[in-house]
Amino acid sequence: MEGDERGFRIAVCADALVNPEPGGLDALAVCARAGFGVMQLPATWYPEEVAAGWLEQVAEQLDEYLRHGYAVVLVTRAGDEAGVRQRAAFAAALGAIGHGLPPEHESSGDADALESFLRAQPVPGAAA
Amino acid sequence: MAEPNSPGVAFVAHCLLNQNSKTDGGARCPGIYSPLVDLLRERGWRIEQMPCPEHAFLGMHRFWLVKDQADTLAFRRHCRRQAKVVAGAIAVHVGRGTDVVVIGVEGSPSMGVRITSSSADWGGRPDKGDDDYPLVPGRGIFSEELVAELAERGLGDVRASGIEHQLPTYDEAAEREQISALLEHSDGR
Numbered sequence: 001m002e003g004d005e006r007g008f009r010i011a012v013c014a015d016a017l018v019n020p021e022p023g024g025l026d027a028l029a030v031c032a033r034a035g036f037g038v039m040q041l042p043a044t045w046y047p048e049e050v051a052a053g054w055l056e057q058v059a060e061q062l063d064e065y066l067r068h069g070y071a072v073v074l075v076t077r078a079g080d081e082a083g084v085r086q087r088a089a090f091a092a093a094l095g096a097i098g099h100g101l102p103p104e105h106e107s108s109g110d111a112d113a114l115e116s117f118l119r120a121q122p123v124p125g126a127a128a
Numbered sequence: 129m130a131e132p133n134s135p136g137v138a139f140v141a142h143c144l145l146n147q148n149s150k151t152d153g154g155a156r157c158p159g160i161y162s163p164l165v166d167l168l169r170e171r172g173w174r175i176e177q178m179p180c181p182e183h184a185f186l187g188m189h190r191f192w193l194v195k196d197q198a199d200t201l202a203f204r205r206h207c208r209r210q211a212k213v214v215a216g217a218i219a220v221h222v223g224r225g226t227d228v229v230v231i232g233v234e235g236s237p238s239m240g241v242r243i244t245s246s247s248a249d250w251g252g253r254p255d256k257g258d259d260d261y262p263l264v265p266g267r268g269i270f271s272e273e274l275v276a277e278l279a280e281r282g283l284g285d286v287r288a289s290g291i292e293h294q295l296p297t298y299d300e301a302a303e304r305e306q307i308s309a310l311l312e313h314s315d316g317r
Contacts, residue, residue: 006148006155010146035158035159037159047216050216053212061180
């Protein structure tokens with residue numbers, strides 16, 4: 001794939017890390033540094049009908065990446081009870097199409113820890 | 129939990145946070161298109177990522193295509209299904225009185241806002257290169273379905289613009305000015 005800029009690496013990120021509170025971890029900045037694209041999970045406070053459709057669509061797109069050897073990880077926020085419930089719903093959406101949850105980093109707000117986790121992922125098969 | 133101090137919410141095309149959804153040769157960077165993210169961060173805008181209709185429907189190994197090639201009933205239904213979720217999320221923010229904008233990708237057959245692509249000659253043997261990508265005024269298919277879905281919900285006044293990085297006339301400074309204007313309400317609808 002000469003001239004292809006794609007990184008073949010994707011972090012599925014909790015909304016709270018895509019839209020951090022002031023002083024919170026900016027997952028987009030860390031993912032950009034590590035060469036990862038981001039798929040955003042819905043805000044945990046969205047109504048069920050929005051959140052369910054959103055998770056289903058993320059799972060559908062992830063299926064394509066997973067089948068083609070992309071590196072996929074999940075990045076969630078530690079101590080987030082609503083996030084735990086969303087994680088279960090996301091696992092169900094992935095399970096419905098035959099996938100389990102990808103490797104997960106539960107962030108406590110440490111940018112270096114997240115970057116180390118991302119950089120420690122194996123070279124994706126799609127990048128070979 | 130929500131956007132207590134945010135001036136607004138930008139619903140952005142999927143590929144602007146994930147260039148992996150682009151076709152081979154279409155990505156500008158490994159993952160995140162930082163010029164837009166940096167601008168939204170500077171302005172304090174909340175970011176919401178829309179799905180990629182082409183990646184979800186046609187997959188990783190699709191060829192480049194123009195709007196005409198994707199403009200089928202099945203693809204429109206797919207886009208409308210995705211647009212319903214996006215419109216539902218937009219409705220939540222509008223219901224809270226939050227300003228909302230949509231940022232697509234100009235030139236895209238699905239995500240174009242003011243410029244899309246069209247040609248009756250594209251089809252069959254995949255021999256079309258980037259030198260003759262046929263840009264035309266108009267919305268992409270997803271954008272059309274989103275506008276229709278928003279109108280049905282009485283949300284027809286959501287402002288929209290598009291990133292221009294795949295246009296031959298791309299100018300990053302001009303693009304920043306245009307998106308800034310969109311965020312500041314001074315742009316046309």
